[in-house]
Amino acid sequence: MKIVFTFRPPRALQAQLSEAFPENEFNYFKSVEEADKLSEAEIVVTFGEDLTEKHIENCPKLKWIMVASAGMEKMPFETIKEKDILVTNARGIHKIPMAEFTIGYMLNHVKRFPELLDFQKEETWNKRLLIGELADKRLLVLGTGAIGTEIARLAKAFRMETVGVNRNGHKNDHFDEINKMDELLMVLPDADFIVSILPSTEETRFLLKEEHFQVMKETAVFINIGRGDLLEESILIDALNSNEIAHAYLDVFLEEPLPAEHPLWSQERLTITPHISSVTSEYLPRAMKIFAHNLQVYKENGSDYENKVDLDKGY
């Protein structure tokens, strides 16, 4: 049984796998292009952005694809379905880092840490900088799945009000209030923080328009850690330049990496991070824990897979 990785985990993780499964051989490659044993693989472990229809066609023994991420927009699902290949992924491991990242920037904003750092660089003791709080502020989360709920859970610990928006308005834990997506314009005016973790679907693509930013508070903070095609970036630039909102934090973009000399880079009151909200030092260890669990299940011909992907739904 050939197990082929299209990436190289750190040695410590490789050692853990060898120790847990001494009878198996794990073949690690830097990329799918360099994976010369791919065609013999029964199991492929990938980040999910490299496998094409052609790869799948050329792997006659392939039975299981473990995707060590959650975003699978680029997976050739039709071919995978035809060949009845099992797909599992690492969904659920993003919620902790992404929620920490979001709350981190919310605190960074109200506590004015970048300005405090500038005063330190100038060696200036300035007690007059007015610091804010998260307590009693209103957080609006677009998308109330695992990640949005984890953000709301932490926000409640910070004594915030939490409002969620999802497709049907179905209730979720840790949200004081949930609204339907078509009520978005009604709930935006009261929000102090607007966080989107929406995936890219037909319904969410370019969902946010000028009118949405126009009804936000002037002090509002917009955070997008979902997908870059939630809005035309020019709309956000205009909203910031006309002081419709106070600050935006973007971790995702229409084109990634964000191209050199893109106007967003130098936009005032905008913080740019390189699509890293979900990736931390704990990411791969967690993904490999799911893989190890599922490998045990696979070897025992079991059915108790963690994070089995429904090939019809694509998640």
Added chain:
Amino acid sequence: MKIVFTFRPPRALQAQLSEAFPENEFNYFKSVEEADKLSEAEIVVTFGEDLTEKHIENCPKLKWIMVASAGMEKMPFETIKEKDILVTNARGIHKIPMAEFTIGYMLNHVKRFPELLDFQKEETWNKRLLIGELADKRLLVLGTGAIGTEIARLAKAFRMETVGVNRNGHKNDHFDEINKMDELLMVLPDADFIVSILPSTEETRFLLKEEHFQVMKETAVFINIGRGDLLEESILIDALNSNEIAHAYLDVFLEEPLPAEHPLWSQERLTITPHISSVTSEYLPRAMKIFAHNLQVYKENGSDYENKVDLDKGY
């Protein structure tokens, strides 16, 4: 009945007091030196750092001092006791801002926000910066009162392990484990974050020595939001220079304001803030809410004062 403030609250707060107590006159002054009606005052509202023994002696009608803060090291308690003057303060209103501030810097550290900001300034998309998490990290809190407990409560929400240290090792909510102060050297080696909110007392003054930093993890983060005399600052500078710890966040100092050209200003891996962890835009509104409650009690000759200070204990 003269009510004299030795500071000027914002107009909105003044208006709220006048509305709640239309029959009373509130006299606001910029400072105790400018408060020319001080000698006629029955009630004085102060931040607690300006009243001297002489002021108290010169106020024959003084019955009540409301201190709109919690630190009262500079209050002339002996004279106040002799004259049997009621003292109330604003303790308890610090815990929310100080806990938010602490968690904010912990996130700022693990998420490497200042470095991400530098990459943005260079217009560089760098996904290789390894981001950390708070989850599963170990937080050690020196001082397990209201503020320390609030920090631990939030840390538990972030799935951290929380260890507290206090004088007698008495248990407190939100701490997985509590140790006595004389066990400090034993618990320091396992801590990822060490936060001190200790007040300045005979027992805490210069409590932290070289040996304490020597046993900390190289990756440890030290945060002091209590009092500056917890340690000789040269000890911390040495610990940072010899890589005994990764970073320190200081909000309090032996001398405040931190003097110009003090070596701490330009110390690497040290973040300096001007004793502002407790002061936010919500601070005075909360303090004035306590004052308004107590003024009602006072006028009704009641006894249900909020935050009455025990003059023997000084808190």
